[in-house]
Amino acid sequence: MDSPNNSNNNNNNNNDKSSANADVKDAKPDTEQVNIKVIGPDSSEVMFRIKTTTKLSKLMQAYCTRTGQAAGSVRFLVDGQRISADDTPQSLGLEEGDSIDAMSEQVGGGRH
């Protein structure tokens, strides 16, 4: 709980320093890039470096392509919540080094 607060404060400070304009405030830090790791169902980690304003659909597609899975069979979770393709790291509050869980489809029938 501490880290997000700190980072938020930092962000605000940066914004205040960088520009006095309230309109530009949101747009300025958008160009930042964050490293996000995607943890697969087998604990394998894939690192992605994306802009905070990039839609995560791009990341999802890249992950599915890299791991060779069908896009419809992978569920992406952030803190246990499903994310949509239109979310961005910014909208989810993802920080540097945060992780996205990639779960493969679960089907009943004694698979577990």
Add this chain to the structure above:
Amino acid sequence: MAASNKRTRSLESLGMPGGFPERRKPNKRRADINGGLIGGSGEWLLSCVAATVSYAKSWFSSTPAKTEIRHSGDSTHTQSAAVKERIEGSQPRVRSRKSKKQKRRKALVGHEYSQGSLQSKSRRLVKEYTTPSSVWSVRDSPARALEHPTRKFSGAYSGNGFYSARSPAYSEGVSAWSQVSTEERQEDTRSILSIDSSVPDNNEYRYTFGEQRSNASARRFTFESSVSPSPFSSAAATPVKGRWTSSSASGAKRSEPADLWMAQLRKKIQETLSVTSPASRIATPAYDRVCREQNDFEARLAQAKQKMAFALPANAKTVIAQTQLPGFMAEINNVPVTARDVDTLGDGKWLNDEVINFYMQLIMERSEQTPGMPTVHAFNTFFYSTLRDQGYVRVKRWTRRVKLFEKDLVIVP
């Protein structure tokens, strides 16, 4: 004519003037043979001319030669004009042996429309503008070219590419014909075609074009030529230098005819290409009514659109795009169900994670929206498997945004 028939046939077979219009490519071997054959006998020259004239006659009799240019004589004048036409056509080819530098220099001369500039212009125009009744139809029939209003230039232009004068035999024939016809002009061409060998040897062709008029009945063509002393032995090396002058009795203008011609052509092209709006052309009551109805309809449509205009929610695009996905059915909190997921509800099939998760979301939704219901939090189907396989570390953040201990019920599927 009858005496020279035999000779004519052999000459034609050898590519001599009798057959020259069909010959396009130079044939050096035959040219050499011709050079040997010529030998410089006057009888042969006469036969050569006779062959040319007879060919022109046969050609003209085969084509419906409507001649709008009326000469003051009988039909032989027209034929002679046609023969002249061909020889005219031969001239630019011969002249085109000039060096590129010369041509460029001439093209740069402003109002002196030397041959180089005319040629390049005409070639460009042939590429750009091809009209059905173009002047270039002279290739098919010289008579048609005579009909054409721009015929006055046809001698300079049309002959350029269509009658190949590259063949040495052809140019030999031309010069032979021209020389001999000095003797024959009284009897055959009646001085419509006069040849003057004393023209100064200037390197430029000056094409003077009179204005074409239908009533220009008295028209005289003059071909002035300076032929090298021995044209038959070295006709290919020494090009025929000639000069055409067309003058009408009415004393037409001669100032910058190429400019005039270009202007006319440009105007014609513009007229052809420009499309006037249908409204300006059609003015029938029915058309007016249709136009009015169309305008009324458009005005009402614009009004209706204005009425219907409302602000869409910010995520409207996304929602619409999602519904366009194949099989998309519903979504709560980013948990979608598709037709494929719903299909797992069928008999004898196993449910998948999406169905369960969606159901959990439905329960949570209902508890939130309905007053009096117990507050519920449902983990998703991945919670237990992740906790079981990878431990608490992986799932410790999953309840970060949820006040779990304020819930009445916690469901772990």
